[in-house]
Amino acid sequence: MPTSTIFALLDCNNFYASCERAFNPKLRGKPIVVLSNNDGCVIARSNEAKALGIPMGAPAFKFQPLFRKHGVHVFSSNFALYGDMSRRVMDTASRFTPDMEIYSIDEAFLRLDRMHEQPLELTRKIRATILQWTGIPVSIGIGRTKTLAKIANRVAKKQPEHGGGFSLVDYPDPDQILAGIDIEDVWGIGRQYSKKLREFGIRNALQFSKLEKDWVKKRMTVNGMHTLLELQGVPCIPLDQTVTTPKSIVCSRTFAKAIMDKVQLEQIVCGYAARVGERLRGQRCVAGQLQVFLLTDRFRLDRPQYSNAATVSLAVPSSHTPDLIRSAQRVLELICKPGFEYRKAGVMVFGIEQEHGRRLNLFEPSPTDRVPNKALMDAMDQINTKWGAMTMRVAAEGTGQRWVMRQAHLSPRYTTHWKELAKVLS
Numbered sequence: 001m002p003t004s005t006i007f008a009l010l011d012c013n014n015f016y017a018s019c020e021r022a023f024n025p026k027l028r029g030k031p032i033v034v035l036s037n038n039d040g041c042v043i044a045r046s047n048e049a050k051a052l053g054i055p056m057g058a059p060a061f062k063f064q065p066l067f068r069k070h071g072v073h074v075f076s077s078n079f080a081l082y083g084d085m086s087r088r089v090m091d092t093a094s095r096f097t098p099d100m101e102i103y104s105i106d107e108a109f110l111r112l113d114r115m116h117e118q119p120l121e122l123t124r125k126i127r128a129t130i131l132q133w134t135g136i137p138v139s140i141g142i143g144r145t146k147t148l149a150k151i152a153n154r155v156a157k158k159q160p161e162h163g164g165g166f167s168l169v170d171y172p173d174p175d176q177i178l179a180g181i182d183i184e185d186v187w188g189i190g191r192q193y194s195k196k197l198r199e200f201g202i203r204n205a206l207q208f209s210k211l212e213k214d215w216v217k218k219r220m221t222v223n224g225m226h227t228l229l230e231l232q233g234v235p236c237i238p239l240d241q242t243v244t245t246p247k248s249i250v251c252s253r254t255f256a257k258a259i260m261d262k263v264q265l266e267q268i269v270c271g272y273a274a275r276v277g278e279r280l281r282g283q284r285c286v287a288g289q290l291q292v293f294l295l296t297d298r299f300r301l302d303r304p305q306y307s308n309a310a311t312v313s314l315a316v317p318s319s320h321t322p323d324l325i326r327s328a329q330r331v332l333e334l335i336c337k338p339g340f341e342y343r344k345a346g347v348m349v350f351g352i353e354q355e356h357g358r359r360l361n362l363f364e365p366s367p368t369d370r371v372p373n374k375a376l377m378d379a380m381d382q383i384n385t386k387w388g389a390m391t392m393r394v395a396a397e398g399t400g401q402r403w404v405m406r407q408a409h410l411s412p413r414y415t416t417h418w419k420e421l422a423k424v425l426s
């Protein structure tokens with residue numbers, strides 16, 4: 001890449017909390033925490049909640065007195081809402097530049113050097129438009145490389161005087177910024193490498209950027225050298241705009257209550273297999289292997305403990321829900337033992353390939369023999385997309401919902417469910 005490249009990192013501020021605030025303005029300025037599955041632990045915090053000393057991963061039951069004392073607003077994780085709001089943010093950002101890499105649910109890299117507008121001015125427009133169209137505040141950092149853009153974004157978020165946007169490209173003294181970034185906070189340097197570097201007296205990004213290439217390559221391999229060059233303004237990590245095939249897909253939940261009934265457990269596992277099938281088809285992939293795992297509650301030392309997992313290979317790589325369910329039932333029969341209180345189960349598939357262009361087996365059925373299966377799954381997916389998740393499902397999943405997650409603080413799915421649309425009161 002040319003050294004004149006300009007990257008920007010767009011990062012949504014306290015994304016889960018911002019999603020809740022977007023539809024409830026009364027929450028602005030109030031402490032917010034979002035809990036994990038079954039309302040277990042804190043997985044997201046607003047700045048106000050961080051200021052109260054609520055740590056990430058805090059068990060919710062232990063912090064209930066603090067929540068009540070300071071009026072903390074507690075929400076169950078609403079991933080349907082968060083995923084849709086993420087899509088809206090990314091769609092809005094993509095209107096400003098064709099060169100974009102979605103890095104996570106709340107982050108994206110943009111390349112701005114091919115645009116006609118001045119980068120910092122363009123990012124102001126991007127932030128203002130996203131806020132107006134979605135209600136989500138974002139911070140944007142600009143740098144000559146993706147690593148420098150990460151650092152610039154950190155400055156934009158931590159220093160309010162920059163108004164949510166900061167450019168290292170135009171800053172008169174970049175070394176001053178690098179000197180204020182701890183080595184642990186440099187993108188690409190993990191915990192182990194940062195520990196080793198501190199042993200050599202290297203404590204911040206500036207000190208690391210002054211090291212010799214050979215010294216870094218010898219101790220941190222070529223990836224460490226790429227980080228060094230990126231800090232020096234030499235782009236080594238391009239935008240990744242390719243659609244990658246996942247190595248595995250997993251659907252797993254901790255149950256609200258322990259389960260001993262095998263029939264109920266089988267329905268849960270079949271439901272997980274169906275969700276995995278939906279995700280495979282959504283990415284136009286098929287899987288060659290399927291694993292089921294079971295666990296009891298390891299915190300209940302007064303109860304017998306058991307955990308197990310087993311894997312089977314599918315006769316033909318598939319995303320067809322009945323194929324996955326039959327395999328999951330077969331594995332569950334092998335590993336499920338009576339007399340145990342199961343607290344968690346999951347289904348994982350791997351050996352994943354693209355549906356079109358995969359390696360064929362000489363003895364498997366021809367693609368034309370599987371057309372009815374595809375038509376059936378397409379019809380089911382279309383119905384569930386239009387009318388809501390699990391509107392149509394396989395009978396093996398059961399008809400009851402006794403095993404659903406505990407979500408006592410769940411907000412409405414404002415953007416994806418007709419019955420939960422925001423109401424405007426006159």
